Amino acid sequence: MTAEPQSDPEAPPGSEAEGPAGIAGPGPTGPGPTEPGTTDSGAVQAGTAEAGHAGQHHAAHTWEEARQAAFDAATPIPPGPVALRIALDRKLDQDIVALQDMPHYASSAMDGWVVNGSGPWIPVEPGTRLAPHQASPIATGGLIPAGGKAVLRTESAVLGQDDEGLPLLMTGGKARPGEPRAGEHIRKAGEEALEGDILVKAGVELNPAHLALAALAGYDDVQVQGKPVVRLVLTGSEVVERGTPAPGQVRDTFGPQLPDVVAMLGGIPGGQQRIGDSYDEWLSALEDVLPDVPDAPDLPADVVITTGGTGRSGTDHLRRAVAELGGRLIIDGVAMRPGHPAVLAELPDGRFVLGLPGNPLAAMMALSTVGAPLLAALGHRPMPAVEEVPCGTMIEPDPGRTRLMPFRLLYGMASPAQHTGPGMMRGLAAADGVLVVPPHGVQLGEPVPAFALPWGPPIPPTQDGPAKAKPRSAARTGQPKGKPAPSGPVDWSALLG
Numbered sequence: 001m002t003a004e005p006q007s008d009p010e011a012p013p014g015s016e017a018e019g020p021a022g023i024a025g026p027g028p029t030g031p032g033p034t035e036p037g038t039t040d041s042g043a044v045q046a047g048t049a050e051a052g053h054a055g056q057h058h059a060a061h062t063w064e065e066a067r068q069a070a071f072d073a074a075t076p077i078p079p080g081p082v083a084l085r086i087a088l089d090r091k092l093d094q095d096i097v098a099l100q101d102m103p104h105y106a107s108s109a110m111d112g113w114v115v116n117g118s119g120p121w122i123p124v125e126p127g128t129r130l131a132p133h134q135a136s137p138i139a140t141g142g143l144i145p146a147g148g149k150a151v152l153r154t155e156s157a158v159l160g161q162d163d164e165g166l167p168l169l170m171t172g173g174k175a176r177p178g179e180p181r182a183g184e185h186i187r188k189a190g191e192e193a194l195e196g197d198i199l200v201k202a203g204v205e206l207n208p209a210h211l212a213l214a215a216l217a218g219y220d221d222v223q224v225q226g227k228p229v230v231r232l233v234l235t236g237s238e239v240v241e242r243g244t245p246a247p248g249q250v251r252d253t254f255g256p257q258l259p260d261v262v263a264m265l266g267g268i269p270g271g272q273q274r275i276g277d278s279y280d281e282w283l284s285a286l287e288d289v290l291p292d293v294p295d296a297p298d299l300p301a302d303v304v305i306t307t308g309g310t311g312r313s314g315t316d317h318l319r320r321a322v323a324e325l326g327g328r329l330i331i332d333g334v335a336m337r338p339g340h341p342a343v344l345a346e347l348p349d350g351r352f353v354l355g356l357p358g359n360p361l362a363a364m365m366a367l368s369t370v371g372a373p374l375l376a377a378l379g380h381r382p383m384p385a386v387e388e389v390p391c392g393t394m395i396e397p398d399p400g401r402t403r404l405m406p407f408r409l410l411y412g413m414a415s416p417a418q419h420t421g422p423g424m425m426r427g428l429a430a431a432d433g434v435l436v437v438p439p440h441g442v443q444l445g446e447p448v449p450a451f452a453l454p455w456g457p458p459i460p461p462t463q464d465g466p467a468k469a470k471p472r473s474a475a476r477t478g479q480p481k482g483k484p485a486p487s488g489p490v491d492w493s494a495l496l497g
Contacts, residue, residue, distance in 0.1 A: 060333035060340065063369060063402035063436065067383070070344055070370045073330050074352070074377035077226025077302060084211050090224035091380065096200040096210075099218045101190035106144040110185040113157055113169060114138045114148040121169040123159075135169045144186055151185035193217075228378040230262045231301035232272035233285045235308040236358065239274070253360040253425065254307050261364075262305070264454035265372050266379040270301050282309065282317040286325060286353060302378060304351055305371065308358035310341040318343055318355045327353065331370060336402040338422035342366035344374065359422035365404045368434065368451065386436065387459035388447040389414040395448075397441035406431035407450065412460070414450060433459050 061069060079093035108114060113135040115121050121135035128136055130147030138144075138151065156179055158172035171179060193199060199217055200210050206222070214222055234254050259269035275281040286304060309318045322329065322345045331344040339362045343355035354371050356363035372384045392413035395403075407414040409432045416435065420427035433456060435442075436449040452459050 060335040061331055063334060063336045063404075066331050066334040066336075066342070066369055067373045069331055071373035071377045071383050073344070073346065074374055076380045077228060077378050079223055079225050081221040082224050083221045084215055084219065087206050087211060087222050087224060088208065090206050090222075090227060092200060092202050092204050092206055092210075092222060093225045094223040095198050095202050096214050096217065096219065096222060098193040098195050098197045098199055100195045102193040102217060103187055103189055103191070106148075106189050107187045108138045108140055108142045108144060108151045108185060109187050110151050110153045111139050112137075112151050112153040112185070114142075114144055114151050115169075115180065116147045116149050119152075119169065119171055120160075120162075123167050123169050148186070149182055150180035152180045153185065156180075225380045226378070228267045228302035228375055229270040229299045230267040230303045230305060230375070231270040232258055232262075233304060233306045234258075234272060234274045235277065235282075235306065236274075254363065258305065258307075258367075261367065261454050262375070265367075265375045266381055267303065267375045268299075270299065277309075277317075279317045279320065282321045283324060286321050286347070301351060303354060303371075303374065305354045305356060305367075307356050307363060310343050310355040310357055318345075318353070322347070322353060334366070334369060335400060336365070336369065336404060337398075338362035339364075339366035339369060339404065340401070342370050344370050357422070360425050361406075361420060361428055362422040364428060365434070368454075369404070372454075384451060385459075386449050386451050387461070389433070389435070389450045389459060391415075391435070391442045391444065391446050391448045394444045395437050395442040397439060398437075399439050401439055403435075403437040405435040405437055406433075407435045408432050409460070413445075414448070428453075432456060 082090060113121070113123075114130065115135040116130040117132040119133070119135075121133050124130065124134050124136050126136045126138065127143075127145050128134075130136065130145055130149075134147070135152070136145060136148075144151075152169075152171065153174075155173050156171055156175035158170050160168050160170055162168045199213055200206075204210070206224070232254070236250070239250055255272065255274075259272065262269050273285065275285050285306075306318060309316045319329070319332075325347055327345045327347040329343065329345050331342065333340055334342050338359065339357060341355075341357050341362075343353075345353040345355070347353060352374060354367075354374065356366045356371075368384075376382065376384055389407075389409070390413050392410060392415035395405075395416070405416040406420050406428045408417050408430065414433070414435055417427035417431050431453065433450050433452050436451065438449075442448045450459050
């Protein structure tokens, strides 16, 4: 569910509401999260869901710890057969080999007549074994009968009569001298591939041409690497799916975006359902392994992603439901903002439950932090890359937590975008990537970690040293004549609206 923008349910007690604060300004007041790296068990696992629900002391993972914990928790899904119609973009696990010669019979490449010897020819019934000076009609792709030596094109053939009035086939019309030559217009058996030839090597991502070739070779399915099926459980009784919401209502922001983002991150969208805020609805939604969800593949979910319900209020039931089902918490909060109350759990049947906060930007940052590594590991992919970009502004420290800031690139430098409160999407929609700002802050021009958006281009490679603005003349920079313009990094953040 989407929380009201004026409040921040994920901010720790005593902190300011999440928003653009911290960029060249004062940091939050009051205590932040417990210092990272001091979990009760000292291990990656956060403990049982029951302990988390009971309010037992727990320290949130750092951003780096959370990514690694999600990646390490998953075992790649074993390979298996997949029907050709749903195999697009899947990584091939076994070579596709020719099951027989391709083509497996000699066929005609033209509409016309298959002939034996030189003309004129006596026409016979189609499919008849041809003796010398006989011909039979044939269509493109038709089986060359025994005795067939060449194909005479329709436009090169003329039907006439012999002296006794019997039909006779002769060359004419558009025929070239000597047509047809032996073997002309005949597709030989095995000219594309011989039985046992490798058609597509294992390891490639299947494209439409690969699938057509597999079908041509006689395959109904192909063996591909495993890929996680992801089911969505969207919550919130105040959420409306159509039109402009009335006061007290909020528009669904997850339904239109999450299935596509899941696919971009390497998952298979497995359908979605909407539930209210009662505990029974939560428990039922997590209990179902094969729900009756329209347009969902007939496969059990490997991951269930929920929205909302990750806080500590009376309507936040995720931890309690996981505990009742016998699950364990792997991640119970991340020392970051937005997206602090992210939860990752594993149920006894092997399904993972990823709980995203109800605010849309916070949910996307939690999905990028926890969901992307989890889906990558399940789908035989490496940990999503984190690069560095030079920062185009100074960002004040925020002790105890990492800040994820959508940014825009200007002259090769990254400046935090505007409109990036946890309940906003405008800043993310215009962003070139996301800065990972460490708790100690960032200086102007300093390289800062960043990751690409699932739908965006890769982060540009880091140049040697911070990017610098191009020098300009005194007249253009407004400097007094005779004085050089200031050199070094320039704060571009004021230019980003």
